[in-house]
Amino acid sequence: MQRYIILRIAQSVVALLVISAIVFALARVTGDPVAILLPEDASPKVVEQIRTKWGLDQPIYVQYAKYIGNFVTGDFGEAWAYGGVPITELIARRLPNTIYLASFAWIVSAGIALPIGVLVAVKKDTVFDWTGKIIALIGQSAPSFAIGLLLMWVFAVILGWLPTSGNDAGFKSILLPGIALGYYNVAAVMRLTRSSMLEVLDTEYVKLARIKGMPERKVIWKHCFRNALIVPFTYMGLIGAVLLTGSVVIETVFVWPGLGDLAIDAIRNRDFPVIQAVVILFATFYIFINLLVDVMYAYLNPRIRYN
Amino acid sequence: MNKVASLRASLCGVFALALLFALACGAPTEQAAPSAPAAADTQAQQAAPDATAAPAQQQQAAPTATTALAQPAGMSDASAGGAAPTAAPEPTEAPAAELGAPVQADLRVAITPPYAENLLGWRVGGTNQGMLQPMQEALFQRDYQTWEARPMLAESWSVSPDGKEWNIKLRENVPFHHEEDTFGVSDFVFSFQLWSHPEAKTGFGDFWHQILGPDSDDQRSYDVDALGSAPTVTEVSDSEMVWNMNRPELWIPFYASEATTDPLIYSLDYWEKVGEGEYGLNPVGTGPWKFVNYEQGARLEYERAFDDHWRINPDFDTLTFFFAEEDLTRVAMLRAKEADIAEIPRELQGEIVNAGFAITQSTLPAFMVWIGIGGQYLEDRYDPNDPNTNVLVRRAMNHAIDREALNEAFFDNKMELMANTGWHPTDPSFDPAWEIPAYDPDASRQLLAEAGYTDGSGPNIEFMAGKLVGVPELTEIAVPIISWLEEVGFEVDAQIGEFQPIRTRYKAREMNGVLWTHRTGFWPAGRNMRVYFVSPTLAGAVYMYEDPFTEDLFTKWQSSVDEAERLQLMKDAGQYMYDQSATMPLGFLFAEFGINPEVIASYSVNNS
CATH class of the missing domain: 3.10.105.10 (Dipeptide-binding Protein; Domain 3)
Structure with missing residues (x-):
């Protein structure tokens, strides 16, 4: 196990390096940031001064080497579009909002998908099963921003129950973006839960429990659900990473000041250091959570061992 | 958009923000009726040797305050007296409402975010500084019907016959928001140093250099010991100075006006007390609105700065800018009445009007x-x-x-x-x-x-x-x-x-x-x-x-x-x-x- 973890960490470092190189190169393909960030009537002299200050006058491999050198020491550089604010400061301000939103969306996903998954498995081929499938299908097929705008229109504009956007109305603020973000994953988790539950419901020990007269509620939630949880649980771990890194559109629609919103602004402004920092941070989340899920999976199911 | 500088800058940002700022402030009731068809060269006229502007207090006096169902705009009298722009389309008529006490204390404005956000405007430059104009003022302002220069923090001015020496009398006893300092020559010089600083992204930075004089490089220095003094500005008193140019420049009242967004005034005293870092977190100015809170990428909040501001008394107690990138989000904010003013793209304006809201437009393009x-x-x-x-x-x-x-x-x-x-x-x-x-x-x-x-x-x-x-x-x-x-x-x-x-x-x-x-x-x-x-x-x-x-x-x-x-x-x-x-x-x-x-x-x- 230890060897496996070390190997995965080494693989993760290589993956991060590759990702950083790709992001570094791609960001520069999109055009000259100086032309965007300086006023149109800035003179060539001023343009050159800024270009030199940001190191854009140097060969790209020199820029990359310097960037990586600073990055490993925790120095992400300065945000050009924010007048030289340290990127670590920007990320520190925004990251808690993104984690909060992703966590809530995760709870929404789990809170909707797991009970429905159990219900449709227990009530297989009934109206409950079909209704659950339709709910899941809508979540899977509608883009999250469309769901978000629809929710905003109904609950904020028409009913006036919730705020349209922002994060300044306490718990009410998180509801719409959290549901819009979490709903997308409901279908997959629900179907996994359903199939896993059906498999467990068909096992001998469950049949025995029923024959022995154990109450149905106890059979389902104590014996079936716990054993059926391993597969959806693994998937939900991965969803955690997806929610953390995939909130870009939702944060923009709901004016949620998180990392996704920051990433969109950075892309718009060609603020290379911010784009690089956010993408690498997202990649790190993803890789780390994958690793964590793998390790926990092994602990949860002792029959699984990695070679 | 755009977001973009147009991006973060296009002139849209400043137009939008200052327009909104005008909406947010009380109307100056006594603003002098704009004269003639002035324009560009009216400023030269204004700047003619020995021409001294009337004190602003006379021109833009007391706030209307009473608004409410508010009369929020700051330019209504000017527009009434000025020449209408040729072929200007009529704005949508808002339902008639009687003026009275404001129906609410807060004015909330939903706009597209600026290209670059920083509460030290000189670090982001150009139109990005529009969101700071409620808080900070400039030496001059512009009449938006006639282009004439009008007093702001400069009370009166004259220029030498050769166009190279500007004698500017500053308004006295104008406090900054931290209320431990009043505006003076050293604040102007300090601000001028920021606009032309090597790291400044101001659009006119190079222009300032052109007019500075033979030792202009010194002006871009950032030596803390030199802050507040400059060889090209002669301090006559704390409220009067002579600004020397190396070539004739009659458009100083234009370039140093809030219209160009760059030349906002900063407090040297506050900077020296708290440093640049704290200034950037809790900025101060002399404007009618005082900084309260800022959440990057989300909102910027102001409150009324003084009971009796020398220029404008806002009709509302607070002013909040919400930065919403998505057009539909801003539409929803307006329709849900979470915003009182919102930037609405042309293709969605019909929907807003059909829902009982109105579209307003600027007096000039x-x-x-x-x-x-x-x-x-x-x-x-x-x-x-x-x-x-x-x-x-x-x-x-x-x-x-x-x-x-x-x-x-x-x-x-x-x-x-x-x-x-x-x-x-x-x-x-x-x-x-x-x-x-x-x-x-x-x-x-x-x-x-x-x-x-x-x-x-x-x-x-x-x-x-x-x-x-x-x-x-x-x-x-x-x-x-x-x-x-x-x-x-x-x-x-x-x-x-x-x-x-x-x-x-x-x-x-x-x-x-x-x-x-x-x-x-x-x-x-x-x-x-x-x-x-x-x-x-x-x-x-x-x-x-x-x-x-x-x-x-x-x-x-x-x-x-x-x-x-x-x-x-x-x-x-x-x-x-x-x-x-x-x-x-x-x-x-x-x-x-x-x-x-x-x-x-x-x-x-x-x-x-």
């Missing part, structure tokens, strides 16, 4: 929309084979397109058509004899034939179009324009997408054979000349037309201190460019916002 004809580098990069250098071809281009059809199809007839790019009818150097180029495909074909394109295959040109904040239609209008050009014989290679490649090419002076749609701010003709129609040696910025003749006129205009001569020089430049069909003018567009008429009862706003 906010944008100038035109098509650049690249390659007119008539000196060092002149290419006789470039069709764009042939005046007959340029005239043919101008007659090939149907401006009225464009206006109807894309702008709901709200665009004020333009005869000569850079010259608005309110500018004194505008000639009423100039005509909007008529749509005449036959004339266009005839002109091409005269230019030597007789075999049916017209000139090969590139057409580039990219989106810019404020006028997203720039890419959409390209399609019919290209079609009309092809109809009369042009062979067009179209590139429609982002604006960035366009900017990169014109900055590199590589626009030979290229046409491109462009959106720029609304400025006096002299400023347009400097930015768009002169070469880099004269500090131009968009290198598309560099003609020795007009550059000579511009140089003379810039160094002249004779008002009549300056006016004539600018008229001559405009006439020459009109005769030469130097560009393809399209029109002027107004800044427009959706408002909640239950909160905003009357409105009359400027374009900045």
Whole structure:
């Protein structure tokens, strides 16, 4: 196990390096940031001064080497579009909002998908099963921003129950973006839960429990659900990473000041250091959570061992 | 958008924010009725030797305060007295409401985020500073009907006969928000040092350098010991100074006005007490609104700064800007009444009006929309084979397109058509004899034939179009324009997408054979000349037309201190460019916002 973890960490470092190189190169393909960030009537002299200050006058491999050198020491550089604010400061301000939103969306996903998954498995081929499938299908097929705008229109504009956007109305603020973000994953988790539950419901020990007269509620939630949880649980771990890194559109629609919103602004402004920092941070989340899920999976199911 | 500088900057941001700022403030009741058809050179007049402006308190006196169903705007009296912009479309009428006490204490405004956010405006520059204008003031302000300079923190001023020495009397006893300091000469000099600092991204940074004098490099130093003093500014007293230039410059009241967004005033005292870091977190100014809270990417909150501000007393207790990137989010905010004013794109305005909200627009245009004809580098990069250098071809281009059809199809007839790019009818150097180029495909074909394109295959040109904040239609209008050009014989290679490649090419002076749609701010003709129609040696910025003749006129205009001569020089430049069909003018567009008429009862706003 230890060897496996070390190997995965080494693989993760290589993956991060590759990702950083790709992001570094791609960001520069999109055009000259100086032309965007300086006023149109800035003179060539001023343009050159800024270009030199940001190191854009140097060969790209020199820029990359310097960037990586600073990055490993925790120095992400300065945000050009924010007048030289340290990127670590920007990320520190925004990251808690993104984690909060992703966590809530995760709870929404789990809170909707797991009970429905159990219900449709227990009530297989009934109206409950079909209704659950339709709910899941809508979540899977509608883009999250469309769901978000629809929710905003109904609950904020028409009913006036919730705020349209922002994060300044306490718990009410998180509801719409959290549901819009979490709903997308409901279908997959629900179907996994359903199939896993059906498999467990068909096992001998469950049949025995029923024959022995154990109450149905106890059979389902104590014996079936716990054993059926391993597969959806693994998937939900991965969803955690997806929610953390995939909130870009939702944060923009709901004016949620998180990392996704920051990433969109950075892309718009060609603020290379911010784009690089956010993408690498997202990649790190993803890789780390994958690793964590793998390790926990092994602990949860002792029959699984990695070679 | 746009988001974009237009991005983070386009002039849209500043126009939008300052417009909103005007909405947010109480109307100055006694603002002097604008005189005459002034404009660009009215500022020269204003700046004429020994001309002393009346104290601002007399011109823009007491706040109306009473608003409410508020009368939030700050410019209503000016607009009432000023000349209406030619062919200005009527704003949507808001339902009538009686003035009374404000229905709410807060004014909430939903806008697209600025390109760059920083509470130290000089670090992000240009239009990004619009969101700071409620808090910070400048030496001068501009009358948005007449272009005349008006007092702001400068109470009166005069300029020496040679145009090189500006004697400026500053308003006394104007406190900063930390209330431990009042505005004085050292604050101006300190602010001036920030605008021209090497790390400043202010649009006029290089201009300040040009006028500073032989030891101008010292001005860009950032030596803390030198803050607040500069060799080119002589302190007569704490509230009076002489600003020395190395060349005549009669437009100081324009360049140092809030209209250009750069020259905001910072407190030296506060900076020295708290340092740059804290200043950037909790900024202060002298404006009617005081900083309260800022959440990056989400909102910026102000509250009324003083019980009795020297210039404007806002009608509301608080002012909050919400930064919402998505158009539909802003629409929802307005409809849910979470915002009282919102930036609404033209295509969604109908929905807002149908839902009982209103659309308001600026008194003067906010944008100038035109098509650049690249390659007119008539000196060092002149290419006789470039069709764009042939005046007959340029005239043919101008007659090939149907401006009225464009206006109807894309702008709901709200665009004020333009005869000569850079010259608005309110500018004194505008000639009423100039005509909007008529749509005449036959004339266009005839002109091409005269230019030597007789075999049916017209000139090969590139057409580039990219989106810019404020006028997203720039890419959409390209399609019919290209079609009309092809109809009369042009062979067009179209590139429609982002604006960035366009900017990169014109900055590199590589626009030979290229046409491109462009959106720029609304400025006096002299400023347009400097930015768009002169070469880099004269500090131009968009290198598309560099003609020795007009550059000579511009140089003379810039160094002249004779008002009549300056006016004539600018008229001559405009006439020459009109005769030469130097560009393809399209029109002027107004800044427009959706408002909640239950909160905003009357409105009359400027374009900045």
